[in-house]
Amino acid sequence: TFGVALSAQAQTPDLSEPPAIDGDVVGDHGSVTIRMGIGLAETSPQYLSSQYFADILEERSEGRITVNIFPNSQLGDDVQMMEMLQTGTLDMSYPSSSPATTYVEELAVFDLPFLLPTRDAAVAVMNSDVAQGMLDAFDGTGIKALAFSENGYRQLSNSARAVESPEDVAGMDVGGLTIRTMENPVHLSIWQTLGANPTPMAFGELFSAMEQGVVDGQENPWSTILTSNFHEVQDYGSETRHVYTPFIMMMSERTWDRMDPEYQELVQDAARQSAAYEIQLSTEYDDWAREQLEERGMQITRLDDEQIAAFQEAVQPVYDEWAPRIGEDLIEQIQGIVEESMND
Numbered sequence: 001t002f003g004v005a006l007s008a009q010a011q012t013p014d015l016s017e018p019p020a021i022d023g024d025v026v027g028d029h030g031s032v033t034i035r036m037g038i039g040l041a042e043t044s045p046q047y048l049s050s051q052y053f054a055d056i057l058e059e060r061s062e063g064r065i066t067v068n069i070f071p072n073s074q075l076g077d078d079v080q081m082m083e084m085l086q087t088g089t090l091d092m093s094y095p096s097s098s099p100a101t102t103y104v105e106e107l108a109v110f111d112l113p114f115l116l117p118t119r120d121a122a123v124a125v126m127n128s129d130v131a132q133g134m135l136d137a138f139d140g141t142g143i144k145a146l147a148f149s150e151n152g153y154r155q156l157s158n159s160a161r162a163v164e165s166p167e168d169v170a171g172m173d174v175g176g177l178t179i180r181t182m183e184n185p186v187h188l189s190i191w192q193t194l195g196a197n198p199t200p201m202a203f204g205e206l207f208s209a210m211e212q213g214v215v216d217g218q219e220n221p222w223s224t225i226l227t228s229n230f231h232e233v234q235d236y237g238s239e240t241r242h243v244y245t246p247f248i249m250m251m252s253e254r255t256w257d258r259m260d261p262e263y264q265e266l267v268q269d270a271a272r273q274s275a276a277y278e279i280q281l282s283t284e285y286d287d288w289a290r291e292q293l294e295e296r297g298m299q300i301t302r303l304d305d306e307q308i309a310a311f312q313e314a315v316q317p318v319y320d321e322w323a324p325r326i327g328e329d330l331i332e333q334i335q336g337i338v339e340e341s342m343n344d
């Protein structure tokens, strides 16, 4: 069961319970303890689905495989934890795809703004052979990439002013917003193109940077903004949905290689099942989190199609710069999957 701290209770909608754990009990191949570091809080879909992952492993190994989850970036941020997987000082992590482009460059396709217009399209892309091929491309880096799930649609927040247009980001007379970005060159390009002053920064440092005014704002899905209490230091939100970011569930290759093939198959199955559950939770959380943020005083600007179109037009130079570097063929493949999913 998912005990969430009472104080956090108010931050958790009545979410769907995870699917019942079915599947055979695996053979006895010894005891395995997995240390898993994640970036988000215990109330996040990322944590709740990681707990489900742990429950599947524990139940189907009769307690021989246990997973200890360390949330809130307490073991480090996405970049640091991926390095810890490579050296084997951490067994699992769950970063966004964006900082992982240093290992698999093709992942940067997910950072192209407005590429994935609907969640159905995003899920179709993550489940596609070309995306699964990106997970396979981690082989040999020291990281075993197990499954994609949903970080979600990124929304802009800031402490300076309401934003409903690219001009509001650039602040024609008062200067551009300073925006923290993930450590990813396409995100830097997006906010530079919009006239902001982007600053790459680890997620774990972001709250205090906003509290001290080092940055005006950041961009993350509503559920992350809520569960990380960003509304305490951010007065304005804008429903830009400018990028859909996946999470990638990862294991150290050293941990993976030490496990019996039957345990490896169980870990792979559990990763896929918990990733599917995470996408369901993240979907349920999204609108509810935005309402909670408004109740907690955040002034959220909803953008109409025309205002979104103005942002899409303003960031076109990002495609001009990055399409050749990411690969026109890959982008066309992804756009083909998007169109197919929209026609279903």
Ligand code: TK8
Pocket: 038, 039, 040, 077, 078, 094, 095, 096, 151, 182, 202, 203, 219, 220, 224, 245
């Ligand atoms: C959490 C991060 C976070 C990401 C970011 O580990 O860095 O802004 O969106 O969710 O992966």
